[in-house]
Amino acid sequence: GENVEQHPSTLSVQEGDSAVIKCTYSDSASNYFPWYKQELGKRPQLIIDIRSNVGEKKDQRIAVTLNKTAKHFSLHITETQPEDSAVYFCAATTSGSARQLTFGSGTQLTVLP
């Protein structure tokens, strides 16, 4: 089945700096790559996603890039703010089922004021 690896597990940045979180996946048939943000004590919520026919997608301060050849995708957050502090999860569709997602292990992002 699909295997998704996420790095780093923890990331601290100064407010205003950029943050990058990287994920690799194993199944070349995966075609959907969402990113979820989970604030402390809250449920995970989708912040951005990308499909395999697109190389990059941006939404204000966040962007996701996808390299299908290398089987990796990344989340980029620019001009970080304290409210960006959270756990971020990447995911990819599971081999054999477009309905299922396999999640990475998560990255704890801390934005220091």
Added chain:
Amino acid sequence: DVKVTQSSRYLVKRTGEKVFLECVQDMDHENMFWYRQDPGLGLRLIYFSYDVKMKEKGDIPEGYSVSREKKERFSLILESASTNQTSMYLCASSSGQGPYEQYFGPGTRLTVT
């Protein structure tokens, strides 16, 4: 606004007890999922269902069962709770044959003593 609710936020049970966790969604979603969230392990799929009375095993089904008698409700059952099932349990739902966004419930923190 999609709403996914779970029956309890916190639950404390004794070893050997039968435990029921319930999830309800109000968006007429076909797909429902149960995940387990542990630090450093991300979200791991226990079971999912893509239709009433249908169920599929996820990555870690051992020690769990599920029930989906109505489209809006998906129950996770621990037949005989054990201490290694102490965890955060998250329910999610999504529409159609995918891949689409999964909407999460607030989670149930289960402690088995």
